[in-house]
Amino acid sequence: MKTVFCLLFLALFAASEAKIFSNCDLAKVLKVNGLAGYHGYSLANWMCMAYYESRYTTNASYDNGWSTDYGIFQINSYWWCNDGKTSGAVGGCSISCNSLMNDDITDDITCAKRVVRDPNGMGAWVAWNNYCKNKDVSSFISGCAL
Numbered sequence: 001m002k003t004v005f006c007l008l009f010l011a012l013f014a015a016s017e018a019k020i021f022s023n024c025d026l027a028k029v030l031k032v033n034g035l036a037g038y039h040g041y042s043l044a045n046w047m048c049m050a051y052y053e054s055r056y057t058t059n060a061s062y063d064n065g066w067s068t069d070y071g072i073f074q075i076n077s078y079w080w081c082n083d084g085k086t087s088g089a090v091g092g093c094s095i096s097c098n099s100l101m102n103d104d105i106t107d108d109i110t111c112a113k114r115v116v117r118d119p120n121g122m123g124a125w126v127a128w129n130n131y132c133k134n135k136d137v138s139s140f141i142s143g144c145a146l
């Protein structure tokens with residue numbers, strides 16, 4: 001019995017720490033938090049970017065050797081978040097990178113809004129440039145009740 005409760009606890013704990021969103025669930029959260037049309041980018045563009053950056057995974061991370069990208073939008077530790085190990089980090093979002101890895105993505109969204117307000121706009125995200133820019137991205141929200 002003890003073991004069962006223990007496993008249940010671990011399962012719940014893991015679930016609260018990391019999550020892979022379904023496309024329509026994520027689209028809803030992004031919309032509620034004001035990303036639809038934010039800085040001129042449609043909700044489908046935000047969805048396309050998040051898909052190719054993290055496959056909608058809240059705890060995705062990628063270490064490129066000199067900095068690391070964190071979370072569903074793969075926010076970078078040199079420019080935006082603080083992971084305590086990136087030399088010369090600028091910290092534009094004044095947030096710890098670790099807090100971008102849990103399933104509460106409201107802070108990720110706040111930081112992404114800051115990123116997209118820079119002159120490059122969504123061009124800050126390489127995956128968006130490569131896979132979403134000037135493409136028909138409507139399929140990323142099609143069939144979602146928004």
Ligand SMILES: *[C@@H]1O[C@H](CO)[C@@H](O)[C@H](O)[C@H]1NC(C)=O
Binds near residue numbers: 015019059060
């Ligand atoms: C993300 O979370 C899942 C489930 O908790 C875990 O298996 C995986 O190792 C985590 N990935 C990272 C990069 O932390």
